[in-house]
Amino acid sequence: MANNILPIFLFSFILSVALCSCxxxxxxxxxxxxxxxxxxxxxxxxxxLQAFLDYGCNEVDCSPILPGGACYExxxxxxxxxxxxxxxxxxxxxxxxxxxxxxPINPCKLYIVSLL
Numbered sequence: 001m002a003n004n005i006l007p008i009f010l011f012s013f014i015l016s017v018a019l020c021s022c023x024x025x026x027x028x029x030x031x032x033x034x035x036x037x038x039x040x041x042x043x044x045x046x047x048x049l050q051a052f053l054d055y056g057c058n059e060v061d062c063s064p065i066l067p068g069g070a071c072y073e074x075x076x077x078x079x080x081x082x083x084x085x086x087x088x089x090x091x092x093x094x095x096x097x098x099x100x101x102x103x104p105i106n107p108c109k110l111y112i113v114s115l116l
Contacts, residue, residue: 036102038089040082044099049081052099056084060091082107 040049056062064071065080085100095102 034089034093036104037107038082038085038095038100038102039107040078040085040100041098042078044081046077049077049099052096053077053081053084056088060084060087 057065062084063069065083066072067075071079071083081099085096089095089100089102
């Protein structure tokens with residue numbers, strides 16, 4: 001059980017840093033206010049996450065997650081995929097089933113939850 005805590009903590013921390021530094025207050029993001037956040041499902045196949053990221057960046061401006069962008073770090077697929085999933089959720093009102101899920105927990109606070 002203790003061996004499972006470190007990966008969960010590290011993922012939660014990386015995700016929280018990525019989303020917090022880029023998203024800010026949910027009432028200020030996107031065109032509408034939606035409850036919760038769309039975050040990546042860690043069990044989603046990496047090739048499907050990459051395909052959705054590629055698709056999404058052909059549809060919207062992904063400069064924040066490109067080198068030099070405000071949300072580029074951490075440069076990991078899970079963080080960038082969470083960014084694009086939440087971008088589509090904020091602007092289009094959907095969270096891609098199978099790749100992401102909606103959580104009522106602010107991703108900026110996920111690392112606190114994983115410490116408990």
